[in-house]
Amino acid sequence: MSTTVVHELPMRWADLDVLNHVNNVVYLDYAAESRASLVEDGLLDERPVRRIVVEFLRPLLLSRHPIHLTAVVGDDELVQEIRPAAESSPFARVVTMFGTLEPFAPAPPYADTLPCQLRRSDLGPDGLVTGVKVFELLQEARILLIASRLKALSAGRFVLGRVDVTYGDGMPWRREPYEIASWVSRLGTSSAVIETEIIGEGTVHVRASAALIGFDLETQRSRPYTDEERAAFESLSRPG
Numbered sequence: 001m002s003t004t005v006v007h008e009l010p011m012r013w014a015d016l017d018v019l020n021h022v023n024n025v026v027y028l029d030y031a032a033e034s035r036a037s038l039v040e041d042g043l044l045d046e047r048p049v050r051r052i053v054v055e056f057l058r059p060l061l062l063s064r065h066p067i068h069l070t071a072v073v074g075d076d077e078l079v080q081e082i083r084p085a086a087e088s089s090p091f092a093r094v095v096t097m098f099g100t101l102e103p104f105a106p107a108p109p110y111a112d113t114l115p116c117q118l119r120r121s122d123l124g125p126d127g128l129v130t131g132v133k134v135f136e137l138l139q140e141a142r143i144l145l146i147a148s149r150l151k152a153l154s155a156g157r158f159v160l161g162r163v164d165v166t167y168g169d170g171m172p173w174r175r176e177p178y179e180i181a182s183w184v185s186r187l188g189t190s191s192a193v194i195e196t197e198i199i200g201e202g203t204v205h206v207r208a209s210a211a212l213i214g215f216d217l218e219t220q221r222s223r224p225y226t227d228e229e230r231a232a233f234e235s236l237s238r239p240g
Helices: 024-040 129-149 229-234
Strands: 002-010 049-056 069-075 077-083 092-098 111-115 156-169 178-187 191-200 203-216
Touching: 002 024, 024 049, 024 077, 024 092, 024 129, 069 129, 111 129, 111 229, 129 156, 129 178, 129 203, 178 229
Parallel strands: none
Antiparallel strands: 002 069, 049 092, 049 156, 069 077, 077 092, 111 178, 156 203, 178 191, 191 203
């Protein structure tokens, strides 16, 4: 049996990205705030998060009105929909799954690797990197990957359509950087999927996939990737 609860959360200027849309990571912040309220009100047990899937359905703009977040609490799953007004369709959907954490397969040898240096502000009260900060680290890795290996993709020419994150053992503080490995697992006409792992001392702590959708700023619609963009993606999808 499920329980449905609606929360209202005020927006902030700092929630916006360079396109004046709500930043992708902020949706997780909204969802985490709602989830904490559910736990505080006794409507949700505090349990390990095994997986979070975020679907970005429409860009959310800044408003002086609070966002509406509808949370449906199930046995092993929490579904949250974010909308600018109670009567509007959802702009994003966050599905959180609880349960036993599982080990991951290692990244392929042709994956691109980057260092990932933690800040102490990334940690929660338990001394581990919080779920929201994990998304921030993954976003940072995507931006660096695009800047270094996918230079054909310019700002505003793509949007994030979906992120699927599976959690392993928690990430404790360490002075030495973690390693982030990324590669392209699928390339379609107007979308590409980037897989990412966060690794520390041989342990894969996080595994994520992110769907990047070609985007036309003028029409505000998806577009096919160009041959140059496809070649850049293909360089990360095979050895060499």
